[in-house]
Amino acid sequence: MQWSDVLATRSTRMKASEIRELLKLLDQPDIISFAGGIPDPALFPADAFARAFADVMADSQAAAALQYSVSEGYKPLRDWIAAEMGKIGVPCTAENILITSGSQQALDYLGKLMLSPGDTAMVTWPTYLGALGAFNAYEPLYVRLDPGSNADPEAQKAEAREAGGALKFAYLSADFCNPTGETLTRAAREALLDQAAALGVAVIEDGAYQFLRYDGEPIPPILALDIERSGGIENTRTIYCGSFSKTLAPGLRVGWVCGAREVISRLVLMKQAADLHSATMSQIVTDRVARELFDSHVARLRATYGARRDRMLAALDREMPEGVRFTRPEGGMFIWLTLPEGMDGADLLARAIAEERVAFVPGGAFHADGSNRNTLRLSFSCATEEKIDEGIARLGRLLRG
Template identity: 65%
Template sequence: MMDWEKVFATRASRMKASEIRELLKLLEQPDIISFAGGIPDVNLFPKAEVAEAYAEVLSGAQGDAALQYSVSEGYKPLRDWIVGEMSRIGITCKAENVFITSGSQQLLDYLGKLFLSKNDTALVTWPTYMGALGAFNAYEPNYDKLIPLSNREPQTYIDQASEKGGQVKFAYCVPEFHNPTGVTMTRAEREWLLDLAEKIDIPVIEDAAYQSLRYEGESVPPILALDLARNGNDIEKTRTFYCGTFSKTLAPGLRIGWVVANSDVVRKLVLIKQAADLHSSTINQMVIGKVAERLYDEQIAKIRKTYGHRRKKMLEAMDRHMPAGVDWTRPEGGMFVWVTLPEGMDGASLLAQSLKSERVAFVPGKAFFADGSGANTIRLSFSCATDTMIEDGIARLGRLIAAQKKAAA
């Protein structure tokens, strides 16, 4: 969940604790139109099928095992299902390349634990998923700018990390319908990233949280698929760790995610998990496996239709209501539209005002930048918004931005 206190506290010098408390209260009001949470719509959860799966697991031959301790690498039939699913997007792997975690967030923590020592450098996009920064920050790394793409010599990444007292340990990205920008990396950008990773010999963390949520345009091969193509389709020679999750497709409340990677890194991650929390919930892995087997494609189709419609509505509303000087992305999938406000406008101040006078919530963009830049950006999520919420909310927000722009002029 969003750490709102932190979001507001980044402007600490200008906002009193009492004012922050007031805003936090406002956020909880039922009349607030929220484009804030990057969460799935509860109405799309396959609730009946999940209930059926729990009942079946517990009444069947697996019932005892479902409630018992289990192995750290994860439930084998679920790993087998993932192997099959991966092959559909160009990733050839075996069960020994698949490791189940408690959501893909846990994987980001484990990858931080495995690779980062204090003062090492992680390459991330600017902006990037704030949860990744949160996970990595525990290991006190520095960050260097991976994207926007540049003509930087590969050696400069190494030199800069060395100046800061460590090494470049990995590149992290969300190539599909990026959180927060909604942008998808082109095939050329993915190849550029793999070139860079090869040249400076680092792994690539491919956070594929939104992979299945494409609503238009042509799909691009996952980075791991391109990596495989470079290595004779031998996953043991690849350097990309593909992080998947059921949180955006089936249900986040069961906390099941996975990684696909060479078996050497999988073995190391399994040892980390064994020491850190033994294993992910046995019964939840069985239930996710059962539900995925039965209705994954159907569920994806349902989600695509609903979110795709909301994305379209939001982009149409933006076109109608946003004043000149405001820019935004046109994502082909995912949950987010990324808005760049006129220069000098502050996303957090706008949110404070918007909550009070417009009753509209969103996330100020600053929290997604490793260096705290990006004050004039905001993230809008359309995943839980109805047509009316979108039309009313974007109209109000456009009006407020126009008024602030006028006042500043």
């Protein structure tokens, strides 16, 4: 069987994730890994989840938890999410929420909903590698998203038409983004909404790290600013993707989309066709645990990850040679390094593993065109403060050598 003869053209756009491959290095105990942008499993509220699972199976909810459910998601969980969205400036109801299998599924659905082959997506440069993986299957072109740019919107739309499609959306993470850790200012968020209105495109806001702020003043989500302008969520162009993966636990695969009901209703149809609904048991126990301890648990995460960020920044200040620049995030899990021109992050990784037994993610993977190869991403979420000191010292030694 020649499988290449029957595969869709989109299959050629699907590539292995460099990050997923690098996660295999975590099984090698002598490697200090700053590669995977994953939460520390030691911080999972395992006892609370154990109680929730046991309680569900012991009470009248057991049958419902093991049964098929509605595609929109478990209503009490959607109510809880809607209330939390209200706290960050997004008044909405459960009708504006769809539960997905992690926010990664939300990105896949949104790509499927909006992209035809040859259409153009605007993404930050660099951007979340998983978003590129989700969108690639729908065969788009990519252009750089630069909020506040004075580029002519008619020229941008014409360029997309000449490429064989249309501009469809702008995708970004506004808070402590993956991979750079940077946060978009309020002025830049407002400028992005102006730009999106002039272009007639949607905005996909990835809020995976929304709750992991360690210092600085919170900035309203883009969706909140959009609601202020338009008078209500039903009039907005912004679609917010949230997740419990970075706050409670990623293995349960519970995320959500928040937006106008017109968009949510179309995504529900996709959910029905793809997997019917997210796991009912996961939704019910997530709802119970979130109601029990979400605020206190997130406070613990902020204290722990914030200390690790501080330790890594101090180590970078101490160990990095002249010519290496790095971001100073106010939250999230990542610090972005820019190396001197001519250096290659992928080549450096090979040497780092072989010579110093330290791992990170090369930065070229986060650029839609593979450019800016003299960059790399460090994650501080899973390393102890002692490992951070030692790992950054090893990296500094390699760069100085």
